[in-house]
Amino acid sequence: MLPYVFCIILIGIGLYAVLTKKNLLKIVIGFCLIEYGVNLFIVMVGYRWNGLPPIMLTPDDKTLFVDPIPQALVLTAIVIGLATTAVLLAIVIRVYKRYGTLDLTELKRLKG
């Protein structure tokens, strides 16, 4: 149970960073933390205590295996995370070029 609690704490730290930090890069880092928390959770869902890698040597192999599906899912999730982080950072770079600052409170042209 304890590892799952750490996952939730990691997600919580990430949310805290996104909600309170003023620097755009720190918001991106906070977002990454949320993502890592969820990815960690996915991996742990598939883990079995004393489980082996899921390779069947014989057709009637009764060894305890870890669940391979979450491992496949987490790879996809990590790749998607890479794409979103890349786009997010690209936008941050453009914002820096336009506004000359990374301070979130300076981005206030859209209101209403």
Place this chain on the structure above:
Amino acid sequence: MSNLICLFVVIPLFTAFLIGILYKLHNSVADTLTNVCIFALTCLSVLFVSQVAGNNALVYKIGGWIPPFGIVFVVDSLSVLMLILVNTVSLFAAIYSISYMNRYTSKPYYYILFLLMLVGMNGIIITGDLFNLFVFIEIASISSYALVSFGIQHEELEASFKYMVIGEIASTFILFAIILLYAWGGSLNMADIAFRINGDSLGSANSMVRFVSVLFIFGFGVKAAIVPFHAWLPDAHPSAPAPISSMLSGVLIKVLGIYALTRVLYSVLGITFVIQNVLLTLGAISMVAGALLALPQIDFKRMLAYSSISQVGYIILGIASGNFIGITGGLFHLVNHGVFKSLLFMDAGSVEFATKTRKLNELGGISEKMPITHGSFLTGALSIVGMPPFNGFWSKLLIIIGLAQSNHTGLALLAICIAVVTLAYYLKIERSVFWGKLKEGLEFVKEAPFSMAFSMIMLAIICFVGGLLYFHPILKDAAQVVHQGTIYANHLLK
């Protein structure tokens, strides 16, 4: 026929990368390829109408794997209804882009992102696998973030950053909910999970379903811009180029938000009384807040964006009303809103194209200079405020009847009042943009070019005759899919 389902994803994906390779050959390669591709998709989606008649469903198994293990694509009446809406609106948005996007540089990149967004939306509609749903949501979302910031001016970047942070947190929570469902049921296939939740005898499903429903309502609620989660929409939708605004407001919030929410809550988790009341409350709040926030706006497109929030509230109210007429009305309004809101955003884009401004106080009296834009805007506005015989009237009427029948008379009266407020802010646009004396500096305004005018006229015609959709069985079949709930999934597994 079921082998053709995968083409909804394959064709746009292939065309997107083909444009990336071929666009240097000639200037019109990107335009032609995109429009031909989306036209083919529209025809394909219409072909499926007869296939799903009478609540039939087609299943395509990727790689031949049997359903609970492999990924499946499922097309039922609800999917076909959504596919036709998405592909038709995309077709007109793509035709509109031919002239409109000449203002921007790097048009081919725009088309690539446009098609990838279409891949994501078509994928969400046809997929029968929860993780696959997440992947397609991300494809559609990431392309939409890039498209919102396409102008790379101050406003676009700010809107895109805001949209992206909020949207990505929502996506992560959707992923979290999907993994929780997998950890509980050991399956990712939607029909299989629905079957397991239904057949749960130990009662362990209840608490899990409740927690997961909350995560899904938050995640898809952000994507659909239901009111407590709407903060990104009034920034993101006006900042995008006009055809993208019309795609985002017209179909993206419906597919990523409402369709996915309906599919997951009704067909997979099974709707409960509590969740239904939560949805009704959120819908009512969105409807009222969106309309009241739209009233004081001075930016043309921003007002339309707030109007989208209000209309999403109507759709949620209809779907959550819990009886057949209400659900039919909700889905009908979903389709109609997709048509007239994209039309209205195209009109806003056309006004901006001609006058270079979106501020209501800098515009005025251009109705004689731009008769086609004015005529189509009037059609769209009359539809959205619910004036008979336009399509918006019939769907709002059905929603109100549905609400009254399930003893939510107060909400029904509220829906009628908000229709009047809607009329007020569309009259405000009408008065300050089109009617009255021509403002100085607008003497040289010209009507929109052919491709833009063509899209607007076609969508206006659909608004006019769209009410007839009620008599087509596809709408009732789609409502039947939602109304049947999880029973439908059992029927898929056999």
